Amino acid sequence: MAYRRPITEHHERAHRLQTLAARISGLFLLALMLGLAFVFADRSIPPQHLPWKPLRLSDPVGVATGPKVSYAAGNPEVCREVLRKGGVGFSNLPDRTEGGFCAIRNGLVISSGLPPLKPAPAVMSCQQALAYSLWVRQVVQPAAKQLLGAEVASIDQYGT
Numbered sequence: 642m643a644y645r646r647p648i649t650e651h652h653e654r655a656h657r658l659q660t661l662a663a664r665i666s667g668l669f670l671l672a673l674m675l676g677l678a679f680v681f682a683d684r685s686i687p688p689q690h691l692p693w694k695p696l697r698l699s700d701p702v703g704v705a706t707g708p709k710v711s712y713a714a715g716n717p718e719v720c721r722e723v724l725r726k727g728g729v730g731f732s733n734l735p736d737r738t739e740g741g742f743c744a745i746r747n748g749l750v751i752s753s754g755l756p757p758l759k760p761a762p763a764v765m766s767c768q769q770a771l772a773y774s775l776w777v778r779q780v781v782q783p784a785a786k787q788l789l790g791a792e793v794a795s796i797d798q799y800g801t
Contacts, residue, residue, distance in 0.1 A: 698727030714768035729754035
């Protein structure tokens with residue numbers, strides 16, 4: 642039988658302190674690694690893939706674009722700010738209900754920054770305007786440049 646040193650109160654306390662120090666060191670290293678990963682991601686990954694970066698109409702569609710659009714669409718002031726910063730001019734409209742079934746909330750009419758809608762400007766919600774702006778900037782115009790060699794001059798529409 643091997644000799645085992647008796648565990649004393651002093652040894653027990655030293656063991657608890659070592660365990661606590663190891664746990665604190667581990668948490669510190671984990672926090673440091675997460676912080677470094679965040680900084681690396683923030684500096685090296687394009688903003689359209691990072692949910693903490695603001696939505697910009699000039700950014701290509703990325704992994705985080707959907708959640709960013711959902712957030713902006715649910716917050717009228719954020720939605721309008723994204724449009725403004727993206728160079729889209731618009732006029733705000735008061736909320737209205739037509740015929741009891743057609744309601745327009747957070748309505749606006751786009752006046753500049755995108756190809757004009759023909760035959761007349763369309764009344765749309767901010768959410769629709771944001772989706773339309775992204776579609777024109779990230780899908781329609783690049784496709785027109787690639788296939789036709791020029792940008793789209795106007796878009797025919799029959800209402801929103």
